[in-house]
Amino acid sequence: GAVVSQHPSRVICKSGTSVKIECRSLDFQATTMFWYRQFPKQSLMLMATSNEGSKATYEQGVEKDKFLINHASLTLSTLTVTSAHPEDSSFYICSALLGGGGYSNQPQHFGDGTRLSIL
């Protein structure tokens, strides 16, 4: 149980393109999802917390207009990297919480990540 699907797994596109990444909870409803960015051999950097039906909460230093997050249903959150540039190339990972309650008091269920490469 608690399967999270992330799509696509890899994207290669030209600079200036906008790229949408989907994160779906397949067998549960997720009120809260998280979006992370990970650089090679480094830890996860939280970009934003996505709550169904409300605006995402972005971490300090993350551009809201650059990284658009939509969580329109209890099973789907999307991250759109707008006008992507080479410096946006990275590994993006989403996660979802199975239950309610405090964010930090329960395990997160992760998707398999999206490798984004901007040429």
Add this chain to the structure above:
Amino acid sequence: SQQGEEDPQALSIQEGENATMNCSYKTSINNLQWYRQNSGRGLVHLILIRSNEREKHSGRLRVTLDTSKKSSSLLITASRAADTASYFCATGYTGGFKTIFGAGTRLFVKA
């Protein structure tokens, strides 16, 4: 920074040996979690230990928590080549809403 720190950064052992990874953190926590990440994949939750617990087991995994030293350890017994991965500790801080991930330990188990 509230980020936990894992030690060592990298660990190479032979199959069958035990692997121990340590995590230190800075402020009071509600719980501490350990995750595994295979190369190029997402993270998989391994175990959660609450601040009022001292030790927890799951199969070949043993996690300890010492809140007085603000540290935790993950022991993998009788390691296998399939255990090769990066291991991250993640802390839920008292009064906080986020889970903070450490820098990770890269474990390589040689067959």
